[in-house]
Structure formats: structure tokens, C-alpha cells
Amino acid sequence: MAIFIVRHSTTYRYEREVRLGRHQLMARPRDSFDQRLIDFSLDVTPKPSEVRWLHDVFGNCVAHIEFDRASDYLRFDCEIKVDHTPENAPDFRIEDYAKDHPFTYHDEEAPDLAPYVQRWFSDPEDHVGRWLDTFLTRGTKRPTGQLLMTLNEAISDGFAYDRRTAPGTQIPSTTLELRKGTCRDFAILMIEAARSLGFAARFITGYIYVPDRDGPTWLGGGATHAWCQIYVPGSGWVEFDPTNGIVGNRDLIRVAVARIPSQAIPLFGTYWGSREDELGMNVEVNVKTASALFLLL
Template identity: 25%
Template sequence: MLLRVIHTTRYTYREQVTENHNELRMMPQTDQDQICLDFRISVTPPARVFAFDLPEGTMHYFNLRPPHASLLIRAEALVDTHPANPFAGMNLAEDDSTFYQQEDIRIEWRRYLTASRYVPLLPETQRIAEMARRQSGPGTASFLIALTRLLHRVMTYAPGSTHVNTPLREVLENKQGVCQDFAHLMLAVCRLCAIPARYRSGYIYTGNLEQEQSPASPNWPWPESQDSEQHEQLIGGDAMHAWVECLLPDGKWQGFDPTNNLVADSHYIKVQAGRDYADVAPVRGIYRGSAEQNMETAVEVRKEQTV
């Protein structure tokens, strides 16, 4: 699917600020599932933008020294997504847990198996894992699908109910949050179960979903539950989205989206993967001046017919 993303972020400061340094993590990656055909960043007031290849993906950086009262960052990407059928390789019926007990796996993916800044390994999440286990087959993929569905069912998507520093424990108690919180909670459960799991930032194309996904997923694992929930408007299209990627025993990182109860497919555009939000925040900045600022962000993802 050929998708165009336009992501704008506007900061308005109460007073003029100076020495504004910003790191951007917005460029879609290129891998076996997607190709980033074009990517541009423009900054107003104008600044020279530098690109760095870091372990999590490409980071763009710029600074503005002269005083300014607002900052507009516009990122535009053209991405061709063509993932293989995510369900084709999934083993749902066999117990493949020995894969995760291998020492090499634990060493190689230690980073995605341990607690991180926003993902404490709360013992309470053990209960969630047990519930998901009861509702799934013996395969790890089956467990992860059940976990995705469970979190989607018990958690309420409530914009504004949390902020970036809301502790996971509070999210768990109130059972509500935004896509970041859903993702962090699922990460905590997976890591507690010794399944390497990473935070994925990206974009989601929300148009025409039911028409396109059903034929592409013949093995849709929960046909009986494909109820009205699936036909709701997908969440995450008007901002940057977040979901979870887990290492499956075939060595592939598969995306699971607890906010939408979906397995990542061609509607998903991958940007960066990290331990949690802190590693891949789309904008990280620091400036000199009054702390009072207002941020507006808008994301548009649309389907293109041709390049």
C-alpha cells in the first residue's frame, strides 16, 4: 500500500525563546515490510537539519539560536508497505516456549527483556498474563493475540486521561490511557513472561479498514469475536501511534496493537523501535526561555495511487 504521511508539530511559546535544540525521530524505516521512498523535514523558522543513523533508526537534529516565538516542524514521508501476511508464519498450536529459554536469546535481547524507564516489571501484571494464557492456545503467537485482545477489552482508550509521565501502576489501576500506555502495559506483561518485546512508534492508516484487512487475513484468529469492536473507527490516525513488537520463535519481530486489537499489517508504518517511549519520542527538545508553551500536532495518513 502506498501511503503518504504528513506530520506537523507546532510549538507556540509565551515569550520569545532562544537556543532551541531538537531531536526528531519521525522517519519511517526501510526493511523487508516497507520502503521509505521519500522523506523531508522542514522547519520554520528555517534551520539546517542534520541526520544521524542511530541504533533505533534515523534521528534528525537541528538548532535555532535567534529568538523566536513559535516553531513549526513538518515531516512528510512516502512509504510503500508490503508486509507478508502476518498470520502465515504464526504458530498458534504448538508449545514453542523453549525458544525463549535459550541463553543466547536472553543475552541478545536483554534490552527488551528488562525493565526500562516507563516499563517497570510490575508483579501485578502476572495476573494479566495468566488470564491471557487461559484464553489462548499453546503457541506464543496465540498467547500474544489473546493478550492484545484482553488489553483492548479491559482498558479504556481515554485521550487526556494520562500524560507522558503517568506511572504504569496508575494506568493499571485506572484501566485507561492512550496508545503509549496500552503499549507500555503490554511490554511489561511480555517482558515478565520472558518474551522480548519492544516499543514501536509509527503511523497507522485508518481508512477502509474492514474492506481491506479481512481478505488479507484468511487465518484471522478470532473470527467468532470479530464483532462490532472491529468496525469501530481505528484509533491513532490523527497522531503518532504506538504499538508493541514481539520476537516470535521464527526470529521475526511481529507487531501487536493493543489499542486497536490488531496485528500489525500493511496499514502500519514503522518508524522506530526502542525500550519504551523515552527511546523513540518523536520530538525531544530543549530551549532557553519561559517554560510556558503550547504544542499542537496533526498527522495525516492517506493512500496514494502512484508515486
């Protein structure tokens, strides 16, 4: 068990005062048996006229933030405290009928999982399938857990991490062509590959704890992070971080789940002004353990 402290700051700056519109924020972690939200605070400057919380279609906590003024800057500061329990992964407990792949989800689960099995990106030339053929024999019986770990490792070992500030996610064929991408790109590549094999998969956004000493240097720290979950009968939604080769929730703090990346954007909004007014955005994310913070004080 660990207590993680997350400080997440986003600042927008403008050439002149612009009228601020509604912004939508996803930063409040999801409560579960393996992570418990102890505290969450949100400070917005300039002061908004309204902050309204709701649950979206996936049960994520979303803040709708309204403004009634103009400003030449906008800042969101979040501080999060989470009680995090890492899983002993990989520890797949799989129903007998699903221990070997390929398999078919049971009738009582299949209708609910169907949207997560359906491919999202068009792939008429089967780029994803041809990539899978380089290390898997499709249609051949293989232990399910081994298959998923192989897929996760194929991305972690075979692609270069390339931090990109531009919004959006690369389509899988682009990631396969470039052999590099961001955590979001790797997550969607694994999702599309898993879906092509008949698995239900969904997109996760959140944070990753990067140990300062005596541990691996995880990629994707210093910003929001992205990975995926795959539904395994008997184990439920199992987390895979193909950027770092992580299986399970170790060092990962879930904030939002979604079917596709555009449904889990951490922060976006509007303003009234010209495109030239926007000077840029700066994001700072810092994840520490409570003990590390105590030692620094």
C-alpha cells in the same frame, strides 16, 4: 501493496520571542522488506542553522536541529511517502522448540535479546502478573502464537482508549487501575506483560493509516501512534498493536524502535525562557493512500 502519504506538522507557540535550542526529531520511517521509504521532506520554520542526521543505538534515523535565533513560534512540517506491503498475519512460523510457551531462547540469541526481556517498570505488588492470572494460567503449556494473540486481544477488548496530551507514559499498574489509556500506555502494558512471561519485547512509534470508508475505524489516528514488537523464534520481531487488536504490520508505518518509550520520542527540544512563555503545542498528522489523494485532486 499500498503507497501511504503522511503529512506530519508540529507547531510550538510562545508568548514572546524565546531563544530556540536544539531539537531532536524522529519522523523518518525505517526501510525494510515490508516498507520502503520513497521520499521524505522536512521543512522547519524559522530556518535552522543546521540539520544533522544520524543513526541512534537502535538504528533509527534521528535529526538534530540547531537554531541561532529567537522566535515566538516554531514549526516542523514533514511529508513522507512509503511503499507499504502488509503481512498475512497472523501467520506464525515458529521454530519447533518455541511452538509452545514457556520456552527459552537459544543461546546464540539470548544475549542480544536479554535487554528486551528485562522488565523496566518496578512492580513489587505484581499488578501485571495478577492481571495475567485472570485469563492465563502461568507456567502451563500453551501454543505461543495463541498466547500472544490472547494477550493482545485482552488489552484491545478490556481497556478504553483515552487520548491524552500530557507527555509521558502511564506505568502499567495505573493503566490496569484506570482501565483506560493511550496507545503508548497500552503498548508498554503489553511489553511488560510479555517480558514477565519471558518474551523479548520492544516499543515502536510511527503512524497508523485510518481508512475513511469501507473499513474499521482505528484508534490513535490524527497523531503519532505506538505499538510493540515481540520476538518469536522463526518469525522474528512480530508486531502487535494492542490499541486496535492488530497483529502484523497492517496499516502501521514504523518510524522508530526502542527498548523503552523515552528512547523513541517523536520530537523534543529546548528553549531559553520562562515556563510561562510557552503557549502550547499543536500536532496534526494525516495519513492517506496515494490513490485517495489522487481522487481528491
